[in-house]
Amino acid sequence: xxxxxxxxxxxxxxxxxxxxxxxxxxxxxxxxxxxxxxxxxxxxxxxxxxxxxxxxxxxxxxxxxxxxxxxxxxxxxxxxxxxxxxxxxxxxxxxxxxxxxxxxxxxxxxxxxxxxxxxxxxxxxxxxxxxxxxxxxxxxxxxxxxxxxxxxxxxxxxxxxxxxxxxxxxxxxxxxxxxxxxxxxxxxxxxxxxxxxxxxxxxxxxxxxxxxxxxxxxxxxxxxxxxxxxxxxxxxxxxxxxxxxxxxxxxxxxxxxxxxxxxxxxxxxxxxxxxxxxxxxxxxxxxxxxxxxxxxxxxxxxxxxxxxxxxxxxxxxxxxxxxxxxxxxxxxxxxxxxxxxxxxxxxxxxxxxxxxxxxxxxxxxxxxxxxxxxxxxxxxxxxxxxxxxxxxxxxxxxxxxxxxxxxxxxxxxxxxxxxxxxxxxxxxxxxxxxxxxxxxxxxxxxxx
Amino acid sequence: xxxxxxxxxxxxxxxxxxxxxxxxxxxxxxxxxxxxxxxxxxxxxxxxxxxxxxxxxxxxxxxxxxxxxxxxxxxxxxxxxxxxxxxxxxxxxxxxxxxxxxxxxxxxxxxxxxxxxxxxxxxxxxxxxxxxxxxxxxxxxxxxxxxxxxxxxxxxxxxxxxxxxxxxxxxxxxxxxxxxxxxxxxxxxxxxxxxxxxxxxxxxxxxxxxxxxxxxxxxxxxxxxxxxxxxxxxxxxxxxxxxxxxxxxxxxxxxxxxxxxxxxxxxxxxxxxxxxxxxxxxxxxxxxxxxxxxxxxxxxxxxxxxxxxxxxxxxxxxxxxxxxxxxxxxxxxxxxxxxxxxxxxxxxxxxxxxxxxxxxxxxxxxxxxxxxxxxxxxxxxxxxxxxxxxxxxxxxxxxxxxxxxxxxxxxxxxxxxxxxxxxxxxxxxxxx
Numbered sequence: 001x002x003x004x005x006x007x008x009x010x011x012x013x014x015x016x017x018x019x020x021x022x023x024x025x026x027x028x029x030x031x032x033x034x035x036x037x038x039x040x041x042x043x044x045x046x047x048x049x050x051x052x053x054x055x056x057x058x059x060x061x062x063x064x065x066x067x068x069x070x071x072x073x074x075x076x077x078x079x080x081x082x083x084x085x086x087x088x089x090x091x092x093x094x095x096x097x098x099x100x101x102x103x104x105x106x107x108x109x110x111x112x113x114x115x116x117x118x119x120x121x122x123x124x125x126x127x128x129x130x131x132x133x134x135x136x137x138x139x140x141x142x143x144x145x146x147x148x149x150x151x152x153x154x155x156x157x158x159x160x161x162x163x164x165x166x167x168x169x170x171x172x173x174x175x176x177x178x179x180x181x182x183x184x185x186x187x188x189x190x191x192x193x194x195x196x197x198x199x200x201x202x203x204x205x206x207x208x209x210x211x212x213x214x215x216x217x218x219x220x221x222x223x224x225x226x227x228x229x230x231x232x233x234x235x236x237x238x239x240x241x242x243x244x245x246x247x248x249x250x251x252x253x254x255x256x257x258x259x260x261x262x263x264x265x266x267x268x269x270x271x272x273x274x275x276x277x278x279x280x281x282x283x284x285x286x287x288x289x290x291x292x293x294x295x296x297x298x299x300x301x302x303x304x305x306x307x308x309x310x311x312x313x314x315x316x317x318x319x320x321x322x323x324x325x326x327x328x329x330x331x332x333x334x335x336x337x338x339x340x341x342x343x344x345x346x347x348x349x350x351x352x353x354x355x356x357x358x359x360x361x362x363x364x365x366x367x368x369x370x371x372x373x374x375x376x377x378x379x380x381x382x383x384x385x386x387x388x389x390x391x392x393x394x395x396x397x398x399x400x401x402x403x404x405x406x407x408x409x410x411x412x413x414x415x416x417x418x419x420x421x422x423x424x425x426x427x428x429x430x431x432x433x434x435x436x437x438x439x440x441x442x443x444x445x446x447x448x
Numbered sequence: 449x450x451x452x453x454x455x456x457x458x459x460x461x462x463x464x465x466x467x468x469x470x471x472x473x474x475x476x477x478x479x480x481x482x483x484x485x486x487x488x489x490x491x492x493x494x495x496x497x498x499x500x501x502x503x504x505x506x507x508x509x510x511x512x513x514x515x516x517x518x519x520x521x522x523x524x525x526x527x528x529x530x531x532x533x534x535x536x537x538x539x540x541x542x543x544x545x546x547x548x549x550x551x552x553x554x555x556x557x558x559x560x561x562x563x564x565x566x567x568x569x570x571x572x573x574x575x576x577x578x579x580x581x582x583x584x585x586x587x588x589x590x591x592x593x594x595x596x597x598x599x600x601x602x603x604x605x606x607x608x609x610x611x612x613x614x615x616x617x618x619x620x621x622x623x624x625x626x627x628x629x630x631x632x633x634x635x636x637x638x639x640x641x642x643x644x645x646x647x648x649x650x651x652x653x654x655x656x657x658x659x660x661x662x663x664x665x666x667x668x669x670x671x672x673x674x675x676x677x678x679x680x681x682x683x684x685x686x687x688x689x690x691x692x693x694x695x696x697x698x699x700x701x702x703x704x705x706x707x708x709x710x711x712x713x714x715x716x717x718x719x720x721x722x723x724x725x726x727x728x729x730x731x732x733x734x735x736x737x738x739x740x741x742x743x744x745x746x747x748x749x750x751x752x753x754x755x756x757x758x759x760x761x762x763x764x765x766x767x768x769x770x771x772x773x774x775x776x777x778x779x780x781x782x783x784x785x786x787x788x789x790x791x792x793x794x795x796x797x798x799x800x801x802x803x804x805x806x807x808x809x810x811x812x813x814x815x816x817x818x819x820x821x822x823x824x825x826x827x828x829x830x831x832x833x834x835x836x837x838x839x840x841x842x843x844x845x846x847x848x849x850x851x852x853x854x855x856x857x858x859x860x861x862x863x864x865x866x867x868x869x870x871x872x873x874x875x876x877x878x879x880x
């Protein structure tokens with residue numbers, strides 16, 4: 001290894017092998033039995049508990065925590081998984097401080113919520129470590145359903161449909177299923193290849209045929225799927241990345257943060273990944289934080305997140321922001337990129353100091369520059385090439401409360417569908433609920 | 449600063465906190481450590497007759513009941529009296545007492561129920577320098593099968609007989625330790641008094657099976673696949689002990705008989721409660737077994753602070769609550785309170801609502817935004833909401849003044865009246 005954190009430009013192998021493995025270890029190590037018992041004992045078993053209301057999948061949290069407290073973690077896991085089949089990954093990636101833990105009454109009383117996320121992981125890990133898939137399928141219905149996109153929404157829908165006895169074909173454009181769980185979150189949140197293991201475990205129910213390398217528009221059309229299948233669920237996510245609209249954006253070493261994260265997740269050798277000495281990340285969401293923190297962990301000396309509005313408007317939760325700053329990432333708010341300077345590759349980014357006022361976001365006229373030999377865009381994604389015939393709203397597929405699109409027989413959920421908050425857990429809820437609606441419609445028609 | 453020096457039936461100790469006769473007081477090394485930590489007195493673990501000592505099991509002798517976070521709420525034991533030779537115990541008692549003349553050292557005794565046995569043991573302990581004896585008529589396990597311990601304590605005539613022997617053959621103060629495993633604790637206490645006891649101490653442990661091992665299908669603690677009932681102690685038995693202390697304190701036949709309070713004393717507050725009900729001092733075991741001897745330091749500072757705040761002496765405290773223990777029939781049936789919820793303290797857990805709606809009187813309304821409010825027209829003031837609320841003082845009981853309208857009955861609150869004169873009481877009518 002000849003490179004170090006001081007090596008200028010974009011370089012791989014800035015750290016020792018030990019540093020890579022310790023940097024990318026589990027960010028929130030699992031609770032052991034004793035820790036889980038102590039954490040579970042803190043739950044008040046609230047009536048109509050606020051944490052359940054705050055959970056997009058409405059997991060009966062007091063019940064599963066009581067089941068942990070009484071030494072039955074597998075029963076606890078079943079309580080979770082009945083509502084949220086991806087309870088394992090959600091335990092790792094949910095912004096719990098904004099959801100269940102944020103509404104925990106002990107947060108109100110002591111500022112220290114019950115560790116719901118960690119307890120959920122304890123229970124689901126316990127069950128999944130036993131290997132067997134705990135759900136079985138209903139009687140075969142003879143119905144065939146296409147699920148496009150094997151991310152959280154698609155996996156959730158596929159599992160619920162399979163459980164009802166339907167035959168599911170699950171398509172995904174990428175080589176592996178999992179969607180953002182596999183490709184789009186920081187690797188220290190799902191160590192040990194967890195996303196892939198969870199997919200394998202989920203598919204253990206049977207009745208789901210996974211076809212990877214298959215996407216709409218590439219030899220497969222929505223029209224064709226509608227003809228071939230009894231119903232179609234679209235959980236295709238967002239493939240397009242928003243542009244900065246800053247001059248010089250086409251210079252070298254200007255990347256999409258989602259690609260940076262994907263490469264990091266898929267590599268088998270972190271020391272082979274090049275990273276800048278000075279990295280600038282534009283954006284304020286979870287993706288910006290995941291990219292920035294991981295750039296630091298890969299050995300970047302200076303990493304700065306620049307967000308155009310005030311800190312309170314950042315999409316990343318406060319917990320995520322704190323994680324970024326404690327990892328050595330600097331966060332600059334109220335600044336928007338104006339120009340990307342450099343000779344071929346980026347050398348500096350020039351920013352406008354912004355002001356968020358009654359007239360919206362305005363340029364104050366102040367300018368500053370940050371040195372950058374790598375610039376990561378994390379300013380949101382959009383639906384790209386939506387299948388023809390689908391009504392869109394706000395650039396996403398318009399759906400009703402049950403996930404039905406404007407086309408008969410076509411449901412949608414997850415990030416590609418309008419509404420929701422682009423969280424894994426929301427996608428799981430939407431996939432699940434659409435599956436229930438598909439089932440009701442298909443079976444209701446049979447009986448009606 | 450409050451004076452905690454105690455004089456219990458002539459036995460002086462620097463504070464009213466004694467270690468009960470139990471595993472922590474079996475050996476010189478333990479007792480010395482206890483005195484170093486600050487305990488005012490020790491009741492040495494029960495001695496038996498001379499000769500081959502008893503033997504203990506060689507498997508687990510304790511079982512436990514946990515609260516949240518493995519907090520010990522109760523321990524059950526199947527340990528017998530001391531299993532060390534009598535002469536060793538006597539030598540050690542003498543040695544410790546010599547070095548700690550200011551501390552109370554009482555010897556607990558349990559020998560077969562015949563005059564000669566008691567006469568012999570009393571003679572043997574005479575020159576140890578110990579301050580008194582406690583007669584163990586309480587242990588419910590093992591020794592009771594041999595006609596000792598609670599087997600004696602359950603027969604008032606035996607208690608009286610043995611106590612009489614002890615007073616006859618010894619000049620020492622005599623404390624009779626009572627078992628709770630009876631129906632009416634006043635009877636053995638009366639018997640002890642008739643026999644000439646200087647005091648009673650209570651409660652000894654409660655017959656119990658703490659838990660069942662669901663793999664072995666055997667009671668715990670389990671000895672080679674079998675279990676035997678043991679004696680239960682610790683915070684879980686405190687309510688039982690408090691009642692028994694109060695029963696003896698307010699019984700005219702035993703009123704004024706000194707009581708050493710035992711049963712789950714864990715903090716200064718527990719001690720103060722026992723003393724308020726009439727105990728002249730307290731004895732502790734489980735708290736020491738759970739946390740070590742240092743706990744006494746909190747008991748000492750806490751009791752002192754409490755007495756200072758109340759501006760009362762320890763003698764003012766002893767028995768101060770006894771007159772307020774009465775029979776149900778004398779309770780004021782017109783006394784009316786209503787629960788009220790402090791919305792600023794409420795954390796919106798809803799436990800009061802679940803408890804009231806599911807199991808009580810449907811007197812709490814749950815409004816939008818999880819606002820919980822008491823329905824005065826339904827509230828019978830049962831207190832369950834107060835009891836289950838996790839926030840202290842969030843729900844309190846407001847007393848309605850005489851003449852104030854009770855929304856539930858639609859009538860103004862009346863002055864004091866109890867069951868003895870209540871129109872629904874057939875006895876009351878018969879008396880008219």
